[in-house]
Amino acid sequence: MAEEVKLHSFRGSPYGCRVEIALNIKGIKYDFIQEDLNNKSPDLLKYNPVYKKIPVLVHNGNPISESVVIVEYIDDAWKGAPIMPVDAYEKARARFWAKFIDEKFIPAIFKAFVSHGEEQDILEANEQLQFLENELKVKGNKFFGGDNINLVDICAGYIAFWAGAAEEALGIEVVTRDKFPKLTEWCHNYTNCQVVKDNLPPRESLVAYYKWLFGKE
């Protein structure tokens, strides 16, 4: 049976990009279905009735939602070019950091953007970033995944590209470069990976979008 892979997403979404990067790592061909978030398709509502959000991956008619769940699914369903570590403990650590990024870090940095760089908010975002900086320092590798990117790198991608675009839009610095040398180096390495480079949205459109989103017109 021919494989059918569709991705309902929105160009520029950091969560949608996670899925595209994972599909790229595995070399999977897929149809990208651009969703209008103000006019969601009946298919999207059918495939993700719980959250009604993108991204949703549909593999041979089976829908999967939630970006981290999708990335792990991609790793389970297609062998070769592993995204998750092999060792059970390393896997647990990868899942832990992915969860941390989504539950602690991204909300903290988003708050700093919403407040246009309120000092307390930047401080809190930096506190969360320090954990990730330490993780890179301790491991001493190019990526969170070692020589190759893994689930954590994919989730942390927000820092490498989207955070910078939001900072530019608002004219603020949240990811204080000199405070986080390992992360800064990681950002550069990450955005230069072929599988990542090919999937990043145009920076100017993202900056313009963030200017609108955070009310800095």
Place this chain on the structure above:
Amino acid sequence: MAVKLLGIWQSPFVLRVKLALSLKGVEYEYIEDDILNKSSMLLQYNPVYKKVPVLVHNGKPMAESLVILEYIDEIWKNHPLLPEDPFEKARSRFWAKFVDDKFVPMIIRMLRITSDQKDNAAKETREILKTLEGSLDPNKPFPEDKSLSFMDIAIVWVGYYTQMLEKMLDVKLLDDENTPLLNTWFRVVLNLQVIKECLPPFDKLLTHYTNFHERHTTAS
């Protein structure tokens, strides 16, 4: 001992880990921590969240109950918790995450709810439970001790703690009209031997959270 579990008796997240270890017949040392006076061990093992549960296996600590469950499932191969099929696995992970993302903030809110906000919050909780009911396959038999899965462990505590909230706040959450399948599922699964053995005593839980609620809703 090779396996240590840091926990607090009232935590549903600790309960999840206890269930997984129990189902797999894993021997472990349980260490009760003090939520008001966190041990240096906890702060050392989980500096990011400073929370239980923390599982320590051969000196290596890990946190976050669902992450721990997956680890346990990989290390101890008997009584597999997650399905083999990638799509079914993804389904299990999705619903476990749903409970954490939607139900947990709701229960946190309910534990501090004032009487004027109660009915609204109860309505929202019933909606979340209705959605959760969608995770159940009406054609599938109810789980037994020997077939309890990752998803069952991730969800079962919701029934117990919801019953506790109903008593504490005098609200209807597990409405047989709203969620008949879910209610039956909870009734059956909460009665399973291995589950009953791990649940904290209901009255102790009710007293504990009633006091908590009073402390957080009484003007000082």
